[in-house]
Amino acid sequence: MSAAPLVVTAELEEAAFEWFEDLRRTHYPPDRNKVPAHLTLFHSLPGRQEREVAGALRAACRGRGPMRLEVRGPWSLGQGVAYRVASPELEALRAGLAAVFDPWLTGLDRAPWRPHVTVQNKADPAAARALLERLQQEFEPFDFEAVGLLVWRWRGGPWELLGRTPFGA
16 A cells, blocks of 8 residues: 555536636646646545545445536635535535544645636736636536546646446445
């Protein structure tokens, strides 16, 4: 087992993933865009707990169908833009997992969870403001589905996909 931390994200349905990924490729500074578009549930779980994390995800996903997520609009990150996402069902799933993972949670993962998909970060603040304004003007609310959970290993650069746990598995 590697000591490199684990990241848990929601697996987005393909059409939504491609839409967010296209925005990310277009607007994220290329030299800093090292991971695909994602909606993070946990930023840093201990890599040595990989088996326990995988088991908890399987248990949490069993008997669940895909989850409806509502995109609420673009949101300023100061040096970037993200889309706020709302889903009571996903929030409940995350809260249950947070209780299981409690001994391992970092400060970031203990903070209030604000689900979002980042499409630009670490950009010039003026460019971020301009993108936010444009995306706000163009925005029309939409829904999409999360179809499972993904576990990644973070090694300081691109993430390594370790596993996929579909809902209902």
